[in-house]
Amino acid sequence: MNLGNNISFLRKQKKLTQEQFADRMGVTRQTISRWEADEVIPELDRLVEMCGVFACKLDALVREDLSDQSKIYSEIRIERIAPFKMGSYVIISPDPESDALGYMDRWAENCGLKKANPDVKLIGWDFPFVTPEQQNRFGLHGYVAACVIPDDFTTDYPGVMFSQNKEAYRFRP
Numbered sequence: 001m002n003l004g005n006n007i008s009f010l011r012k013q014k015k016l017t018q019e020q021f022a023d024r025m026g027v028t029r030q031t032i033s034r035w036e037a038d039e040v041i042p043e044l045d046r047l048v049e050m051c052g053v054f055a056c057k058l059d060a061l062v063r064e065d066l067s068d069q070s071k072i073y074s075e076i077r078i079e080r081i082a083p084f085k086m087g088s089y090v091i092i093s094p095d096p097e098s099d100a101l102g103y104m105d106r107w108a109e110n111c112g113l114k115k116a117n118p119d120v121k122l123i124g125w126d127f128p129f130v131t132p133e134q135q136n137r138f139g140l141h142g143y144v145a146a147c148v149i150p151d152d153f154t155t156d157y158p159g160v161m162f163s164q165n166k167e168a169y170r171f172r173p
Helices: 003-013 018-025 029-036 044-054 058-063 066-072 096-110 132-138
Strands: 077-081 084-093 122-126 141-149 161-165 168-172
Touching (some): 003 029, 003 066, 018 044
Antiparallel strands (some): 077 168
16 A cells, blocks of 8 residues: 555655644644554545645545656756847747747748858747637647847848847756
């Protein structure tokens, strides 16, 4: 049975001692210890209360091995990226990522950016301002693609929105 292991795992994830968790649940520390050792199964109302504390479903608490899920997460490093200039393009379509990145790639070619800087960086992110109706009824999604533009590059070629990014962060495993 995974119940005792799950209680122990989730308690530690919340950074609670057995004593602190016992106070929160209105039981003794020994009761928590016995639950975690699978010596005693908590009453249903206690299990429901635990689900509220741990923000999990009752079925998962009782049936699944939740400690296995800790392996799906990895440590993340946050890196600061120096300010940069970019030209961006937003599109809403059934396949917006390919469409937006393709558009920006062609724009970089046509405006001379690729010639001036063959290693031009294309970046992109989801565009969240798509209505549920657009998503569900028409299968549309949004995406923003952008080219990072070197400070010394200028162009009057139309088709993108230019902006100066003051500061950015990159998340890496």
